[in-house]
Amino acid sequence: MFFNKLKQIIFGITAFSLLIISEAALADYMNVLNLTEGVTPTSKMVYGLHMQILYIVTAIGVVVFSVMCWSIYHHRKSKGAVAEQFHHSTTAEITWTIIPIIILVVMAIPATKALVFMEQTGDAEMTIKVTGYQWKWKYDYLDDDISFFSSMSKDSNDARQLGSGIDPKTIENYLLDVDNRVVLPINTKIRILTTAADVIHDWWVPALGWKRDAIPGFINDNWTYIEEPGVYRGKCAELCGRDHAFMPIVVEAVPKAEYAVWVEEQKTMQLAAAEGAEREWTKDELLEKGKDVYAANCTACHMAEGQGVEGLFPALSGSAIVNNTDASEMIMLILNGKNMMPAFKDILNDADIAAAMTHERNSWGNTVKDVIQPSDVKAMR
């Protein structure tokens, strides 16, 4: 009676699983099986090494498991096997100590070579610095004075909210797209420094063939040499708090000439932004900009309507600090952070902070409704 029921349940589950499998094209599974070969000398070396070890352990597995299965089949009591009573053999024991040692040495030699190759970070033609923040990346092009943040794109961010009702499958590159891509030249030895501003993150683009921790207070150096133009996507690989899953990396590798054009564009844009921070802004300008700054930097914790997350992140709607007519406490808090709140002094410029504050003080039923100017923020730095 019970067993029949159980059989039914097992049958049901199997049928259900098969349904799911057949629904998705088999090709989908085949793409999601193995390490990428990547586009750098390092990644290709690593891929080769991976396949080599995989074959070795598979071969060992086949031999060991076959012997076990053979023994399980033939040396069973039900087949009339009578137990022998031997309990050691020096020859056998030496053999199965020596053979694994030989296999390990064979594996260690190419692994050592690869590691030595990967650690040669010298004579790079250019250097970028990657800084991990909760939960975005900052890129500094040290040779060109370019610097920007890169956060997950808005469509992914909307879709990933709890109960958003948006089907991730309708979003292109769900969780793998950013607002500002890291543009890099191909066929160039690039030094990539990783560090972090708050907690430990880990910068990982599989196609480059490595990942490296980004540790606050320390700088790790790495290098890459991309051989093919293309867009290569990656993610933070070290748990860094609530939105660890939502700080993707997009590297766009372009020919050198195209890269030079991009560098010039970036420089002009940054000049314009710096000028903006100096002048007096109108309330409407601030409110408009503030909305975007808030969405990109604050919603992750304080949520779209300033309602916060119960027990974790305070609401800004109705907050005493936000509604204080003296704005200085609020400016200090944003500049310097507090507990889980990051310090924004190196993330946002004066205009960004002034805009975000103006937006917050004029929204969600907050009562002060005043205007904060970039100069107010500057005065508190």
Next chain:
Amino acid sequence: MSEAVIHDDHHDHKPSGIGRWLFSTNHKDIGTMYLVFALIMFFVGGAMSMVIRAELFQPGIQYVDPQFYNSMVTVHALVMIFGALMPAGVGLANWMVPLMIGAPDMALPRMNNMSFWILPFAFTLLLSTFFMQGGAPAGGWTMYPPLVLQLGDGFPYLVFAVHFLGISSIMGAINIIATVFNMRAPGMTFMRLPLFVWAWIITAFLLIAAMPVLAGGVTMLLTDKYFGTAFFDAAGGGDPVMFQHIFWFFGHPEVYILVLPSFGVISQIIPTFSRKPLFGYTSMVYATASIAFLSFFVWAHHMFTVGMPLTGELFFMYATMSIAVPTGVKIFNWMATMWRGSMTFETPMLFAIGVLFMFSIGGFSGLMMGITPVDFQYHDTYFIVAHFHYVIVPGIIFGIIGGIYFWLPKWTGNMYDEKLGKLHFWISTISVNVLFFPMHFIGLAGMPRRIPDYSVQFADWNSIISIGGFVFGASQLILVWVVIKCVRGGEKATDQVWEGAHGLEWTLPSPPPFHTFTTPPKVTDATAHS
């Protein structure tokens, strides 16, 4: 049955009521309490993994806030490791070590009581953090700063829970060492000890060496957070990576603390059901000891990506690879024990064979991750989640479950339901592979670990993995059912229980009286285990 035992039966008076358990100094009752506690924690931790798998069933966030998801991942690991696996191992030791070496009880019975009763207290501290401002720990069971320092009011509770768990483990370890060193029956020399006892002596030394290191590490976290020190804060001259060195200096031996008792169990089961003595007893003891020794020199393979100097990376790569040698010796010895035996496949043997196959799979991926340049790709992906779940679930947990089926008739005096046991084995084995094998694929294809949501190419495998998870979780209820059924009755077990069983524990009645071996038995080569 020896004379001493018959004499024991005579005044087999158990204390009654709740006091029997609260004030117990009896190794059998304390062993039972440890095992029941472990089982409860197994389901508490299991419930958390069900939340994880439900959230990961589809892309997008359906059920829980990412912060709560991180708490699930973190507390699942802490509960399983410190609440289920370690207490289960200690429970088996409490029950079996005195019976196997012919001792009347543990050497330090009151300390035994205390080391158990600390556990529910410590887990109350830990689990109460769910109701606190800032929530439960969410920085991973590895507790890396600076992230872990962002935890709210729950932080000191986490630290003190770890302290208490450490104290409990150390007391348990001291007790086992004191018992085995001082209370062996005449003739029970060290090289006659059953391998389960050997495995536990070595584990106990590992515990004493490793747990204080963890306690020191979390204390430094505590002072960093509340007393202005900067051990792990670069701004104050400290180093966040130093915590990782401290943690893994504990953490890698810890994985052997978990696995060695399970190895000990299957070293008892395989000879019994092969009806043949254990192959290579001496090399088994030495292999176990060398694994334990080497385990203190490989910790940094958990941190290859922090940016160590080349020589450090090479050292830890070679050291990690070398552990494969003694591990291989153990696997080959178990195979040679089965070879030319006369095997039967009762449930304990099925679980032991499951360990041989599936622990090996975890060993293979472990070896792959030990190769530093490739680990740069594997690290912190689902590949490593696959690795440690293979060694922990069908490696360690199957070993413990095998031990439970193996000794249950001895403990209760009744045979368990063999049909249900086999059903439990087969459903568990199939589902555990559906659950963990595809994790290798998604890990290699680039899915990071500890994320509540993933990009859509991983969706199909994740659904399959979740189904495997739900079936595996549900099938563990069969174990509970088998145990309850067996405690309540069933076919009476003989003293020897299993045809091929040898050793002192099988000379006692099933169930053994409350006090056993009050007069020590005499052990000769013929009556010894191996």
